[in-house]
Amino acid sequence: MIGTLALLAQQATEHSFDTPVNVVFYIVAAFMVFAAIRVVTTDNIVHAALWLIMVLAGVGLNFLLLQAEFVAITQVLVYLGAIVVLFLFGIMLTRAPLGRADDLDNNMKPIAAVVGVLLTAVIAFAVIRTFGDDRLTFEAYSGPMAEAGNNRTTALANEIFGPQLIPFEVLSVLLTAALIGAIVLARRD
Amino acid sequence: MLLNQFLLLAAILFSIGVYGVIVRRNGVLVLMSIELILNSVNINLIAFSTYHGLGGQVFALFVIAVAAAEVGVGLAIVLLIYRNRRSVDVDALDELKG
Numbered sequence: 001m002i003g004t005l006a007l008l009a010q011q012a013t014e015h016s017f018d019t020p021v022n023v024v025f026y027i028v029a030a031f032m033v034f035a036a037i038r039v040v041t042t043d044n045i046v047h048a049a050l051w052l053i054m055v056l057a058g059v060g061l062n063f064l065l066l067q068a069e070f071v072a073i074t075q076v077l078v079y080l081g082a083i084v085v086l087f088l089f090g091i092m093l094t095r096a097p098l099g100r101a102d103d104l105d106n107n108m109k110p111i112a113a114v115v116g117v118l119l120t121a122v123i124a125f126a127v128i129r130t131f132g133d134d135r136l137t138f139e140a141y142s143g144p145m146a147e148a149g150n151n152r153t154t155a156l157a158n159e160i161f162g163p164q165l166i167p168f169e170v171l172s173v174l175l176t177a178a179l180i181g182a183i184v185l186a187r188r189d
Numbered sequence: 190m191l192l193n194q195f196l197l198l199a200a201i202l203f204s205i206g207v208y209g210v211i212v213r214r215n216g217v218l219v220l221m222s223i224e225l226i227l228n229s230v231n232i233n234l235i236a237f238s239t240y241h242g243l244g245g246q247v248f249a250l251f252v253i254a255v256a257a258a259e260v261g262v263g264l265a266i267v268l269l270i271y272r273n274r275r276s277v278d279v280d281a282l283d284e285l286k287g
Contacts, residue, residue, distance in 0.1 A: 022190055029198045036202050036225055040209030045218065052221050055202070059228045062195065063249075066235045071249050075231075078253050083224065083260050090217045090264040094271040105212050106280050112211035116204040123200035127193060134192045140242045159243040160250070167247075171254055178258030185265035188272075 025065055032058035043100045049087045056080055067138060070153045195236040202229035216267035216277040220260060227256045 035054035042048050056079040063072035091098075141152065148154035160168055202225055209222025231249045238245025271277050 019190065022194075025190065025194060029194070032198065033201055033205070036205040039225065040205055040212065040218075040222055045215060048218055048221060052224065055225060056228060059232060062198070062232055063235055065190070066195065066239060068235045068238070068246050068249070071231075071235060071246050071253075074250060074253055078257055079224075079228075083257060086260055086264060087217060087221060090220075090267060093268055094217060094277045103278075104215050104218060106214050108211055112208045115211060116208035119207060120200055120204040123203070124197055127196045127200060131192050131196065136190045136192055136236075136239050138239045140238065140240050144243055156243055156246055160247050164244070164247045167251065171251055175254060175258050178262050182261040182265040185262070186268050 021065060028058050028061050043102065043104060045091050045101070045104070046098060049084060049091065052087070053080055053084050056084070067141065067152065070156050192236055195232055199229040199232040214278050214280050216270060216279050219279055220263045220267070224256065224260070227252060
C-alpha cells in the first residue's frame with residue numbers, strides 16, 4: 001500500500017521541475033492555495049474578497065501557462081473587473097461587519113475539514129492513477145491553429161462561431177434571463 | 190509540464206471551496222466559495238483542452254459567463270434575504286426543516 005503510494009508520488013513528481021515554466025507554476029500554485037485557504041478562513045469579509053482576487057488572478061496565470069490567452073484575458077476582465085466588484089457591493093449592501101467578525105463560521109469546522117481532506121485525497125488518487133505522468137504536448141491546438149493562420153484567438157473564434165454556435169446563443173438568452181431575474185428580485189416595491 | 194499538476198491544483202481548490210460552502214454562515218462568503226469551485230473546474234477544462242481540442246476553452250468561457258449570471262442572481266437573493274430578515278446568516282434559514 002505504502003509502496004504503491006510512494007511509486008505514485010514518484011511518478012507524479014518525476015518531471016515536476018524540468019522547465020522554468022514549472023517553477024513559475026509551483027510558485028503560483030502555492031500562493032493560490034494559501035490565498036484560497038485565507039478566503040475560507042479569514043475573519044474579515046472584505047479581506048476574503050481581496051484574497052479571492054489573488055486566487056482568480058492565479059487562475060488567470062494558469063490559463064496563460066496552458067496557452068489559453070483569450071480565456072485568461074476574459075478571466076481578468078469578467079472576474080477581477082466585474083464579479084469581485086459585485087461581491088464588494090454585496091458586502092456593503094448587506095451591511096456586513098467591515099472589520100473583524102467572529103460569527104462568520106458555524107461549528108462544523110472539524111467535519112468540513114475532514115470532508116475537504118478526504119475529497120482532495122480521493123480526487124488526487126483517481127487523477128494520479130488515471131493520468132500518471134502524461135505530459136502536456138498541446139497537440140490538440142496545432143490542427144485548428146494551422147487552419148487559423150497560427151493565431152490562437154482566431155482558432156478559438158472559429159470554434160465558438162462554428163461548432164459551438166447554438167450553445168453560445170443559448171448562453172446569451174440565459175444571461176438576459178438572469179439579468180432580468182436579478183432586477184426583479186432586487187427591486188423594491 | 191505534466192497534466193497532473195494542473196488537475197491536482199484544481200482538486201485542492203475544489204476541496205477548499207467545498208470546505209468554505211460547508212463552514213461559512215454569511216451568504217456572500219458562501220457565494221465566494223462557490224466561485225472557487227467554478228474556477229477549479231475551469232482549470233480542469235483548459236488543461237484537458239490541450240488534449241482534446243479548443244472545445245474545452247469554449248466551455249471555460251461558457252462557465253465564466255454562467256458564473257457571472259449566478260453571482261448576479263445569487264447576490265440578489267442574498268440581498269432579498271437581508272431585506273426580509275436583517276441578516277444574511279444562511280444557517281438560520283431552516284424553515285423547511287421538519
